Amino acid sequence: MAQPFEILRLPTLALQNVLQFLNPIELFELSQCSQKTTSIIPLAGTKKFKCRINVSSEYIAINNYVFRVERNSCKTGSELRGDRKFIGTIVDVAHISEHEIMSFWDNIYIGLKNVLFQVTKVFKCPIDSFESSRTMSGKIYNSIIDFISTRQSEIKKLEIAADSLTDEDVMRIFGDLKITEDLEMWYRFSRSQTIPFNTQSVLIWHSYWITPTHLSGMKNCIIIDLKQSTLTDDDMKWFLESWKSGEYPNLEYLSIKSFELSRSFTVFGLPSLEDTVNPHFFKKFVLGEQRIVYGAIDIQRDDGVAAKIHFDIKDSIVDLLVL
Amino acid sequence: MTSPASSSEVKYLIESSEGNTFDVSGAALRQSNTFNAMFLNIGADGPIPFTDYNEATLKKVFEYCEHSVNEENYSGPKHQDDLSKWDLNFFNEMDQKMFIDVINASNFLDIERLTSYCCERIARMLRGKNTQEMIKVITLPTAEELEAKQKVEEKKAAAAKKVAEKAAETAEKTETLEELPVQQLVQTTRNKLTRKYLSFSNE
Known part of the structure; x- marks a missing residue:
């Protein structure tokens, strides 16, 4: 069969069967052939594909296939494989491997945005994860958020980080999108805000605005990680007592750093929260990531669940690892 | 001769678009889910009309079915490298028109194994290629x-x-x-x- 094959003449089920043999990069390449080929791509079941954007690492991943974005200045030495259209912009591409295609842009962030919009338009799949960077402009960040929230009401993982975002921008995100698994915030609120903490994991890098009221909203979390907080000894004691009584049944790892904690901080009537005599490492995989505490003290929840707690006086960090 | 297919010895008469008839064994026909749904239990009085497909196409399809009668039940696509010499010859001797006709007929008759092998063969023409190479492989409307x-x-x-x-x-x-x-x-x-x-x- 040396002559061109009339693939579009195939019956739908057969066409679907053919497309299901192709990987996301091959499907993307096929979508670039014509409008008609673009329209048949979802037959491959692409609506169930998993899409992630990682701004720091400069890629969009569809399942395990990577659409990397690179600067035009890095084009030299790459084996270019023609140009492709991403939402009206035509740029050069190179195939790095079977699992990776790279496109070249003047501006990485615009490239990431266009590639994201194009691939999700072709595959019609939801965006599961948006990991941003503080160097991305707020304008581009917001346009990606707008794009996501017009297509879906939930996202599994969201990192709130961009240059010159406002409190309004961030509050609008929480109004438009429900974050279900992983919330990571680099953004610094100008004042304390009320936001939902209905994710499995919460990581806030500048949590000076977090109060005990916010902590009580994290009762379903598996991981709570707060940096730069202003929680006091009393706040922390109140929180740990609540945990002990079973109010945080899912919590497996807690790490709270606060310079408001006194050097003599302790809880549950224990003389100290640090084993200085025979310190050990305790490790546990929580939500796919290894968590480690060192020199921790044995404690128990009221229902008998064991845990390790440690207070690092030098860095003013309380760690809790539920075993 | 037509009758309910309780035995693999039973032969069925198939009618093509030209009005020609030919024999196919019950065992071969049972690879078609369409046949199973329509005739297996009720039998058929007279030739079974598959008149949307010509005789050459139907004979090709049932040649495949007769050959794979004794193969184990279909359990998902097989890599082309794992195909037998007979299978490869079967596919290689078809021109594109016959190939498409066979896919269409196999698709209608719902013969999973044949449809899947045909589709995987087409997918191989596209695999690992970039857009420009794909455009050369497939025919797009001008x-x-x-x-x-x-x-x-x-x-x-x-x-x-x-x-x-x-x-x-x-x-x-x-x-x-x-x-x-x-x-x-x-x-x-x-x-x-x-x-x-x-x-x-x-x-």
Whole structure:
């Protein structure tokens, strides 16, 4: 069969069967052939594909296939494989491997945005994860958020980080999108805000605005990680007592750093929260990531669940690892 | 000879688009889910009409089915490298037209194994290729074809618009008539008939 094959003449089920043999990069390449080929791509079941954007690492991943974005200045030495259209912009591409295609842009962030919009338009799949960077402009960040929230009401993982975002921008995100698994915030609120903490994991890098009221909203979390907080000894004691009584049944790892904690901080009537005599490492995989505490003290929840707690006086960090 | 397929010895008569008939074993036919759904339990009086497909295509399809009668049950696509020499010859000796006809027939007859092997074969033509290479492999409508198609669609849209306008006009008239009381409607019709009668008389 040396002559061109009339693939579009195939019956739908057969066409679907053919497309299901192709990987996301091959499907993307096929979508670039014509409008008609673009329209048949979802037959491959692409609506169930998993899409992630990682701004720091400069890629969009569809399942395990990577659409990397690179600067035009890095084009030299790459084996270019023609140009492709991403939402009206035509740029050069190179195939790095079977699992990776790279496109070249003047501006990485615009490239990431266009590639994201194009691939999700072709595959019609939801965006599961948006990991941003503080160097991305707020304008581009917001346009990606707008794009996501017009297509879906939930996202599994969201990192709130961009240059010159406002409190309004961030509050609008929480109004438009429900974050279900992983919330990571680099953004610094100008004042304390009320936001939902209905994710499995919460990581806030500048949590000076977090109060005990916010902590009580994290009762379903598996991981709570707060940096730069202003929680006091009393706040922390109140929180740990609540945990002990079973109010945080899912919590497996807690790490709270606060310079408001006194050097003599302790809880549950224990003389100290640090084993200085025979310190050990305790490790546990929580939500796919290894968590480690060192020199921790044995404690128990009221229902008998064991845990390790440690207070690092030098860095003013309380760690809790539920075993 | 046709009868319910309780034994693999049973032969069925298949009728092609040319009206020709030929024998196929029950065992081969049972690889077709379409056949199983339609005839397996009730049997068939006379030839089974698969008249959307020509004799050559159907014979090719059932040649495959006869050959794979003793193979284990289909359990998902097989890599082309794992195909037997017979399978490879079977696919290689088909030209593109026959290949597409066989896919169409196999798709209709719902013969999973054959359809899947055919599709994997097409997918192999696309695998690992970039857009430019794919364009060479597949036939896409030319600009003229697209233009012609667009013109046809525009004509269709214009015709549909006219029909819609006419329908709206008719509906409006009907509505006007429906608004009249029955007595008035009868009188209006009578007047119209009278005028028509008078006009005939005048002629």
